[in-house]
Amino acid sequence: MSGISLLKKNAQLVLTKKNLSNVTARVGLVLDISGSMRSLYKNGTVQKVLERIVAVASSLDDDGVLDVWVYDHRFSRLPSVTENDVDNYVERHILSNDYLPKFGRNDEPPVMRDVIAKYTKEEPSSDPAFVIFINDGGVKRGKGDNIDNAVIDSSGEPIFWQFIGVGESDFGVLKKLDNIEGRVVDNANFFQIRDIESMEDNELYELLLNEFPLWLKEAKEKHIY
Numbered sequence: 001m002s003g004i005s006l007l008k009k010n011a012q013l014v015l016t017k018k019n020l021s022n023v024t025a026r027v028g029l030v031l032d033i034s035g036s037m038r039s040l041y042k043n044g045t046v047q048k049v050l051e052r053i054v055a056v057a058s059s060l061d062d063d064g065v066l067d068v069w070v071y072d073h074r075f076s077r078l079p080s081v082t083e084n085d086v087d088n089y090v091e092r093h094i095l096s097n098d099y100l101p102k103f104g105r106n107d108e109p110p111v112m113r114d115v116i117a118k119y120t121k122e123e124p125s126s127d128p129a130f131v132i133f134i135n136d137g138g139v140k141r142g143k144g145d146n147i148d149n150a151v152i153d154s155s156g157e158p159i160f161w162q163f164i165g166v167g168e169s170d171f172g173v174l175k176k177l178d179n180i181e182g183r184v185v186d187n188a189n190f191f192q193i194r195d196i197e198s199m200e201d202n203e204l205y206e207l208l209l210n211e212f213p214l215w216l217k218e219a220k221e222k223h224i225y
Contacts, residue, residue, distance in 0.1 A: 004083045007055035007201060014205035015059055018213050026067070026119065027057035028131040030111055033070040033094070035103045037136055040166070045197055047090040052204060053132055054086045060130065067118070070094065072104035075111035077118075106138040112150040112161075120157050128158040128225045130212055137169025147173060148180050155183035158225035160215045162208060165192040185218045186211075 015021050031037075031046060040046050050068075057066035068078040078093050078100075094100060112133075119129040140146060151161060165171040174190040189211040193199055219225055 004051060004055060004058075004086065007052055008058050008083070010201040011052075011055040011205050012059050014202060014209055015056075018209050020060070020209060020213060023060065023216065024062050024127050025060045026125060026127050026129045027053070027061050027065075028067040028069070028115060028119070028129060029053050030069045030071065030115065030131060030133040032072075032106070032135045033102045034072040034106045034136075034138060036138060038103050040136070041090060041095060044090075046094075047088075049134065049196060050081070050089055051086055052201065054081060054083055056132075056205070056208065058083050062127070068093075069111050069115065070100070070102065071108065071111035072102060073107040074101040074104065075114055076100055077114065106135075107140045108133075108135070108147050109140070109145040109150050112147070112154075113145075116150070116154050116157065116159065119159055120154075125158075126225065128160065128216065128219065131159060131161050132208065133161055133163045135163065135165055135171075135174070136167045137165065137171060139171070139173045147177075151177065151180055151188050152182050155185055155187045156224060158219065159187065160212055160219075161188040162212065163188065163190040164196075164208075165190065166196050168194060185215065185222060185224065187215060187219075 054066050058064040064082045065080045067080050070076050070078060081089050115131055163174050163177065165174055171192055177188045177190050191207050
């Protein structure tokens with residue numbers, strides 16, 4: 001069994017367990033590409049993470065497509081990816097792309113606004129969007145537009161944000177997502193993984209898909225999708 005086939009099998013087992021095997025959703029992946037992430041791109045960790053997320057998109061998305069963004073204090077939409085062209089994706093589209101802004105500082109709201117625009121204005125759909133957002137700390141803080149605002153503003157839209165903190169940072173901003181007031185529904189979740197490469201596939205997928213079914217139920221009851 002090929003690597004991606006095994007990942008798909010493991011993903012499908014968890015999707016079935018979570019009663020998601022008959023759910024169709026668009027899947028997006030937002031990758032932190034700030035300076036502190038440089039080593040994780042260069043040592044192959046981000047490529048392996050991408051492959052594990054593609055396995056989820058292959059099962060949830062009707063076309064098996066994963067939409068991809070990267071961001072530092074700028075953001076870029078990258079070509080969408082499927083299991084057929086995931087091999088060497090990070091090298092081809094990120095590391096070898098000299099025109100792609102990367103390895104700057106963190107600024108999350110602009111890329112979040114672009115994700116919201118794509119799924120609500122540019123490409124509206126009857127299918128909800130499951131957006132996986134990977135960050136290694138250094139989240140933008142302070143006044144003005146911030147993560148809380150973007151989460152609140154999109155709480156009435158068919159978008160669920162699954163934030164994943166990678167590494168040893170504090171992630172104080174992301175840990176407080178469940179306490180954000182003023183939302184139509186609870187549309188965001190966060191968990192931290194200190195070493196994502198050492199985590200078993202099933203454990204990752206359990207965490208990844210833990211709150212999405214709860215949001216689907218509540219969002220449907222409130223006619224968000």
